[in-house]
Amino acid sequence: MTPVEHLELPLLHGTRARVSRRSARQGAIADAVVTAGTIRIDELAARFDISTMTAHRDLDELERRGLLRKSRGIATVTSTALVESSDLYRAGRELAEKEAIAMSALEFIHPGQAIFLDDSTTSLHLVPHLAAKRPLTVITNSLTIMNALRSAGGITVIGLGGEFHNWCSAYMGRATTDAIAAHRADTVVMSTSAIIDDIAFHQTPKTIDVKRAMFDAALTRILLADHTKFEKRALHAMLPLAAFDAVIVDEGTDRRHIGHLREAGTRVIVAHQRSPLR
Structure with missing residues (x-):
């Protein structure tokens, strides 16, 4: 499963x-x-x-x-x-890699914290494991994550409303970013569409607005990026990778990318697959 x-x-x-x-x-x-x-x-x-x-x-x-x-x-x-x-x-792609990355990201989450989760499918892989970190407060714009956690004991869910976008099952827009700005979280976990010239990129400005707002409202910032993100292109620049406290990649990521980022001062964590997905 x-x-x-x-x-x-x-x-x-x-x-x-x-x-x-x-x-x-x-x-x-x-x-x-x-x-x-x-x-x-x-x-x-x-x-x-x-x-x-x-x-x-x-x-x-x-x-x-x-x-x-x-x-x-x-x-x-x-x-x-x-x-x-x-x-x-996105949901059916790089499943084993996303699971490994999510398990590594779990190490940055601790009981009692408030965390932002974006609408990425990589962040979604964290959700089944959050029970081990209870009590938690999860703040998210993802309707999928809200539904998944609605009956989870020990986890308080703060849903960020706004304009609903069916293509990603998430809320975005001014109302969403205003709601994010009204909170302060211990950690944000987010993903990106593409990495170009050591910068995280996305295809839509509204996506970037939400992620930047989460970034600004969190103390610790974690970026999740499987190896395919280094092979893709996207239109809008979001944030330099060096701005994150950690960038978690999978073991399929080209060693040249990892070495280059580390030389530039970015903390890169390579997530290793623990066992095949069933």
């Missing part, structure tokens, strides 16, 4: 499995549309061994989230950057 499956609301086992399979399939369909740019719906149905009706339902959900368009039997990507930034797309 993946960490994401652990985070789903209490459901019957069969229902939970179906929800997980559907979510994974929709992520794979989004990936296929991104790769192709435009693809026939009947081709998607054949590729994923599903009925045309099921393919339409999945595409309707992806279209509702603003990730693609349906027209005359064809699915077309709206924005590659938006799809790649969506929680649905």
